[in-house]
Amino acid sequence: MQQVHLEEHLQDRPLLKAGSLKQIVVYKAQQAWDLTLQFPQILPFKDFQVLESALLQHIPEVNQIHLRVDAQDDSFDQDLLQDYWPKAVKFSGVDSPLCNDLLDKTLPYLDGKQVYFDLDHEVTRDKFDHDFLPRIQAGYQQVGFPNHFKIKARVDAQKNSDQIAAFRKEKEEKDQALSQELTNQFIKASQKKEEGGSKAKSEALKMGRAIPDHETITQMVDVEEEEGRLTFEGYVFDVEIKSLRSDRKLLLFKMTDYSSSFLFKKFSNNSSDEALFDQVQEGMWLKVRGSVQEDTFVKDLVVMAQDIQEVKKEPRRDLAKEGEKRVELHAHTTMSQMDGLVPAKDLVKQAAAFDQPAIAITDHAVVQSFPEAHYAGLDTGVKILYGVEANLVSDGELVAYNPADIKLEEATYVVFDVETTGLSARYDQIIELAAVKMENGEIVSEFQEFIDPGQPLSETTTNLTGITDDMVQGSKSEAEVLHAFQAFSEGTVLVAHNASFDMGFINTAYQRHGLGQADQPVIDTLELSRMLHPNLKSHRLNTLAKRYDVALEHHHRAIYDSESTAKLLWIFLKEAKDQYDMTSHRDLNSQVGEGEAYKQARPTHASILVKNQKGLKNLFKIVSHAHVNYFYRVPRIPKSILSKYREGLLVGSGCGQGELFEAIMQKGYDEALAVAQDYDYIEVMPKSAYIDLLDRDLIKDEATLEEMIENLVKIGHELDIPVVATGNVHYLNPEDAVLRDILLETAKKGAFSKARNPEVHFRTTDEMLEEFSFLGQDQAYEIVVTNTQKIADSIESISPVKEGLYAPKMEGSDQEIRQMSYKQAKALYGDPLPSIVEERLEKELKSIIDNNFSVIYLISQKLVKKSVEDGYLVGSRGSVGSSFVATMTGITEVNPLPPHYRCPNCQHTEFFTNGEVGSGFDLEAKKCPECQSLMESDGHDIPFETFLGFNGDKVPDIDLNFSGEYQAKAHNYTKVLFGEDHVYRAGTITTIADKTAFGFVKGYERDKQVNYRSAEVDRLSDGLTGVRRSTGQHPGGIIVIPDDMDVFDFTPIQYPADDQTAEWQTTHFDFHSIDENVLKLDILGHDDPTMIRKLQDLSGFDPQEIPVSDEDVMKIFSGPEVLGVTPEQIFSNTGTLGVPEFGTQFVREMLEQTHPSTFAELLQISGLSHGTDVWLGNAEELIRNHNIPLSEVIGCRDDIMVYLQHQGLEDSLAFKIMEFVRKGRGLQDDWIATMKENDVPDWYIESCKKIKYMFPKAHAAAYVLMALRVAYFKVHYPLYYYAAYFSIRASDFDLIAMVKGKEGIKGAMKEIRDKEREKTATAKDKALLTVLEVANEMVERGFDFKMVDINKSQAKDFVIEDNGLRAPFRAVPSLGSSAAQAVIDAREDSDFLSKEDLSKRGKLSKTVMDYLDNNHVLDHLPDENQLSLFDFEGE
DSSP states (O other), rough: GGTTTTTHHTTHHHHHHHHHHEEEEEEETEEEEEEEEEEEOOOOHHHHHHHHHHHHHHOOTTTTEEEEEEEEEOOHHHHHHHHHHHHHHHHHTOOOOOHHHHHHHHOOEETTEEEEEEEEGGGHHHHHIIIHHHHHHHHHTTTTTTOOOOOOESSSSSOHHHHHHHHHHHHHHHHHHHHHHHHHHHHHHHHHHHHHHHHHTTSOOOOOOOOTTSOOOOOOOGGSSEEEEEEEEEEEEEEEEEOOTTTTTEEEEEESSSSSSEOOOOOOOOOOHHHHTTTOOOOOEEEEEEEEETTTTTEEEEEOOOOOEEEEOOOOOOOOOOOOOOOOOOOOOSSTTOOSSHHHHHHHHHHHHHTOOOEEEEESSTTTTTTHHHHHHHHHEEEEEEEEEEEOOOSOOOESSOOOOOOTTTTTTEEEEEEESSSOOTTEEEEEEEEEETTEEEEEEEEEEEESSSSSSOOOHHHHHOOOOOHTOOHHHHHHHHHHHHHHHHTTEEEEHHHHHHHHHHHHHHHHHTOOOOOOOOOHHHHHHHHTTOSSSOOOOOHHHHTTOOOOOOOTTTTHHHHHHHHHHHHHHHHHHHHHOOBBBBGTTTTOOOOOHHSSOOOEEEEEEEOOOHHHHHHHHHHHHHHSSSSSSSSSSEHHHHHHHHHTEEEEEEEBBBBBHHHHHHHHHHHHHHHTTTTTTTTEGGGGGGHHHHHTTTSSHHHHHHHHHHHHHHHHHHTOOOOOOOOOOOOOOOHHHHHHHHHHHHTOOEEEEEOOOOOBBOHHHHHHHHTTGOOHHHHIIIIIIIIIHHHHHHSSOOOOOOOSHHHHHTTTTHHHHHHHHHHHHHHHOOOOOOOOOHHHHHHHHHHHTTHHHHHHHHHHHOOOOHHHTTTTOOOEEETTTOOOHHTTSSSOOOOHHHHHHHTTTOOOOOOOSSSSSGGGGOOOOBTTTTTOOOOOOOOOOOOHHHOOOSSSSHHHHEEEEEETTTHEEEEEEHHHHGGGGEEEEEEOOOOOOOOOOHHHHHHHHTTTOOOOHHHHHHHHHHHTTTTTEEEEEEEEEEEOOOOOOGGGGGGOOOGGGGGGTTTTOOOOOOOTTTTTTTTEEEEEEHHHHHHHHHHHHHHOOOOGGSSSSOOHHHHHHTOSGGOOHHHHHTTTTSSOOTTTTSSSHHHHHHHHHHHHHHHHHHHHHHHHSBBSSIIIIIHHHHHHHOOTTTSOOOOBBHHHHHHHHTTTTOOOHHHHHHHHHHHTTTOHHHHHHHHTTOOOOHHHHHHHHHHHHHHHHHHHHHHHHHHHHHHHHHHHHHHHHHHHHIIOOOOOOOOHHHHHHHHHHHHHHHHHHHHTTTTOOOOOHHHHHHHHHHHHHHHTTTTTTEOOTTTTOOOSSEEEEETTTEEEGSSSSOOOOHHHHHHHHOOOOHOOOSSSHHHTTOOOOOHHHHHHHHHHHTSOSSSSSSGGGGGGGTO
C-alpha cells in the first residue's frame, strides 16, 4: 500500500497493510484510473472509508479514481451488509422518488443465507426486482461482496424494527468517530494550503517559471493551429475554477489581447497552486506561457498554461494638469439604441479616472440613462450634464423658391439636373449640366454640356454617374457652360428634383464666375411630391418614374433625369390643381408645414444640453413630443417645438450629420454662417470621427476636412459662439470599435460599402489636443479645454431624479382607511378588539399613515372592490398579504395574524402565537366554548415587516392578480379615478440578451467572412449585452402622477416599442428608475381569477364559500385515487394535473416525495417551488437524506423571521437575517454564532447559506387559496372543472386524438415523449403534452370529447354536452380565436346552407374546410347552395 502514501497510523490497520495492487487501468486523456485492490477479506466499512479518502487526497494528479475491491474471503454477516448499504446505494446511482424514501429508511437483512429487502406494497416490486436492486447488488460487488450476491424484494415481511433502530444508533456513533478521524486527516493539507495562500497574496501572482521581459509575445490572432510553447499577454475577462473528482482543481480563464482571445487551462498540482488559482481575477493582465492544443471538449484551440505571471498594465491616463482637463460634451451610453456600448455609470467612472470635472450624456433621441448617470455622478463627484442628441427637422420645406405670381399653366419651365464630383457645392465641381425647356407640357428644346474638372474623376463619381474621364476631358470650361445655361434659362421657371442640391451648385458656381445668384422662380419636384403624396415611402426620381410610368433611361445621367423630371412636373402640377386648387407658383407653398410635414423632412442631428431644472422639464416635454407626436422611423423634433421649449436649454450643432456641418461641407461658408446663428455652441470633432465621410468621398481629402473645421472655428469667432471639441463618444477605448461595427452592421446603418466607421472612443485631454494641433496650440486649447469648461460651468447642478414618494392625494384617505380597517376588524373579532388584533392594526396604521401610504391602500381597495362588484375575484401577489390592514380593507384574502379560531356569532377568539400551528386553515373543527357555534379558523403568521420593511417606511408594492378578461377594464378604471393625463403604463427597456448578442457576433462573422475562436465570440458577445434594443411596458404596472404635478416632473413619455397605435402611453424612463418617487399599481392579468369566474358561471357556486380544508381535495396531493383513477392510468402519482401551482412535472415530483396533507405544507411546497436554490440541493436533500419534515424546512422568506423570533433572536436581527438570506447574500459569522446560541440547528444554518431567492409567504398563500378552489371543482364537479380548464388554460390541442378517447390521447402523448427522449420536442409539443395529460385524465374518469359541430360549438369555450365536452372552433388547427368568432358571427346571421356558404361567410381557408370535411363535421351540408322553386316566387 506504499503507492498511496497512507499515513503511518493508518497503516497500523492490519487488513489495509495486507492489501495489494491487483490491476490499474489509466485513461490518460480523461486523467482517470480504474484501480483494483486485493485484500484477504471484505474490509470493515470504516477501513474502506479511510482507504477511499486517502486515495483521493494523496493522488492529486488524477481527476477520478474508480476503486474496486477484490476480497479473497467474500463472506459477510448482517452487520457488514448493513454497514455498506448507504455506500452500495450511492455506487448504484439509483435516484428516484419511487424508492429514495424507502432506501433511506429501510435496511437489507439476512434470512438464512439469503439477503432480503422489505417493500411497502406490491405495486413497486417489479421495479425493485428488475431495476433498483440489481444495480445496488453491483454496488456491493464493487466493494468485495461475492459475484453471486443477490438481494430479493419482499412485501409485508416481518421487520425487526428494534434491530434497525439499534443499528442506526450504532451507525451514528461510527459516523461521528469516522468524521473526526477524517477531519484530522485533512487538517495538515488545509494548513499547507492556507500557508501557501497567505504567502501568495503578499506578492504579484506567479505560477510556474518566470517569463523574461524580453520573451517574444505572440499575437493571438496569428495562431491558427496547434503550436508548441508560445507566450501570450492579455486581459482576463472570465475566470472559473472547477473542482475535480480527484480533489484537484482546474483553472479556466479567458484572455484577450484585443486581436483575438483564447481559453486557457491549468490543472493544480498541489495546495499552493489552488491558493494561487483564487488570485486569478477578471480585470487582471497576465503573461502566460503554454502550448496551443485542439481541445475535444470545447472543439476549439485552447492554451494549456504552464507558466502564469501577472503584468502591471497602466490604464490610459489624462496627462493634462489639474484644472486644465477637457469636458466631454457629446457622449452616448447603452441607451443609444443599437449604437452606444458604455453603461452610463462606466462612462462617468472613466471621466472620474481621467480626473475630468464633468461629462455630458447625449444619447440618440432618448434620456433613459439619466437616472443611472445621476447616481454615478453622486458616487464619483463628476458633474453630470444632461442632454440628448436630437433628430431635428424643419417644420416644412419650401416647394417654390423665389415665389412669384406666375400662372403655372402658362409658364415656361427649364427642368435641369447637374452631375457633380461630390456633394459639396463649396469643394466639388459640376461635370455635367443638362436641361430641357418645356412649354404647355411639351419639351421644346434641350441643353447638355460636359465640363472638364481639370483633374481625374474618382471611382465613386464614375460608378454613381456613369461619366468617365474620357467623356469630360477637353470639354468646355465651367464659365462657358454657365454663361450658356444662364442664357438658355432666362425668363423661365427653374425646376429640379431636390432643387436645394442643384441650385446650391448653380448659385455657388454663378458666384464663382461673377454671375450673381439665380433670382428666377424655382420649383423643387422632390418637395412637391412629398406634399402631394405624404404616404409614399420613397420620393426618389426612379421610384416616382416607375409609379407614373415615365421613362427613365440611365438614371444619374443629367439629360435623362431632366426629361423624366419634366414629365413628372406636368403630372404633379395637375394633381396640385386638383387637390389644392394651386394655380400659381406662389400657391405651391400654401401647404408647407401642414399635415405631417415632419415625416417628409430629413432629420439632422443637434445636441441639446440642460442648463437648469426648468430646462430639464422642457427637455422632457421635447423628448415626449418627439416620441408621441412626431415619431416617424425615429423620434423627430420640429424646430418649432424646440423653439417653444428652448428656455433653460443649450443647443449645439451636433456631429457630421448635423445641419451646420452639412452646410459647411456642401454649401460653403456663407450658408454655414447663416445656419450657425441658430445654435448656442458649435461642435467640431477629431478628423477620425469624420473618417466615414472621407471614405465615401463626401469630403475630398484630409486637407479639405481641416479647412472645414478651421472655417467652423472662424464662424464661431465671427458670431461670438463658443466652438467646442467633442468626441461623439460611443465606446470607451479604441479596441472596442469592433463592437460598434457589429452593432451597426446588424442594424444595417453602418458605413457604406468599404467605408470605415468613425473612431469615437473616449479621448483624454492630451489626445484631443493632439487631434486639433493643426489649428495651432492656442486655438486647440481654446476649443478643447477653455470652451468645454466654460459650457460645463454655465450649467447648474441638476437632479433628474426626485427624492421621496409623490403619491396621489385623495382627501380623507387616512381616516377612511382607519375607519374601514376597524369596522371590518370589529365585525370579525368583536368590540373591543382582542389586544393582539388591535396592536397589529395600530402598528400598521401608524406606519401607513405616517408615511402617506394610505392613499395607496385606498386606491387598491377601490380597484379590488370594483372588480368584485363586476363579478371577478382578485388574487393578491407579493407581500401585500403580510398586511392585516390590506386584509381588513378587502385588498387581499390572506390573513397574516397568527393562526386562530374566531367565532362568527359571539366573536370569541383563540390565538396560537408560539409557532405550534402552521396555518389557521389546518386547525380542527371546534365549537365556540362561549356559545357553541362552530368557529372559523384563519391566520398564517406573516410579519408585517416583510411588506413595508422593519421600520415600516418602504414604499408598498401592492400587486393584484385580476382576471385576464377584466385587466383592461381595471386599467381603464384608473383613468376614471385620476384622469387620463395622470396615469401611464410603467415603461420598460429591452436590451440585447446573451443569446441575441451571440447571434449578432456570429452574423457579423459570417457577413465579414472572418473566423472567431469561441473565446473571442464570448468576449464580443459580452461587450454587446445590455445595449438598448427597444422599449416596452410592464404587463400590469400603472404609474400614477399626483394631481398637483404633471408627468414631466418625473419622466418623459412615449408609446411602448414606439408603436403609435398603442392604447396606452408609457413612462420613458424604465419604471425601476422612478418607482420610489411615484406610485406604481400592479394590476396584472392572470388565468386563475378567470378560471374561478368561469367555474362560478358554470356551477352557480360562490367561490368564496368553497371550503379551504376539504378532506377529499387534500387527498389529490398524495395520489389520484380520490379522482377514481390510478397512477398508471394517468401517468401521475398525484391528482394535481392542471391544478394551478401544483400541476407541473417539477411540483408533482415534490408532492410525490413530501405527501403534503395540510394547508401549511402546501404553502411550503409553493414557496419551495418558486425559490432559487431552496428545494434542489437544499430542502429536497434535507427531507430525503436527513429526515427533516416538510413543515420544518425553509419554504418561504417569512418563515425565517418567524422561526428565529420563536427561537429567541431579537426582532431586528431576525428581520435582517431574513432579508440577507432571501436575496442570496448568506449569513455573517456573528449571526451564525447567535443562531447557534439560540439552538438553531446546523442544517438550518447551512440551508440559509445556500438560498439565492425566496418566495413571500403571503404570495404563496394567495396562490394556494386559488388553487384549492379550482381543485374543489376538479374533485367534486369534474365536468365544470374540465370545461373551464380547456376553455381558459389550454391553447394547444390535438382534437382528433382527444375525440378518439383513451387510445388516441395516449398515442399522441407517447409520440411527444419519444420526441422528448430524442430531444427534438418543441415548446409547442411540450405545451400540447400538458393539455393531453389533463385530457387523458378526463377520459379515464369516464368523460369524452366531442368533435366540433357547426351548429353547436362555440368560438372559444368548451361546452358541456351529455357526459362530455363539445370542442370550440378555436380547437381546429389553423383557426385562431378571431377567425373562430367570425364563424359564430356568421352563424348568428343565418344558418349555413352549404359548404360553399360556410367557407364564404365564415371566411374559412381551404385547409380548415378540408379538416372539417375529413372529420365528418360537414357531412350534413351539400357542397353548394341548392336552388328552390320558392326562390323564384314573386319574380
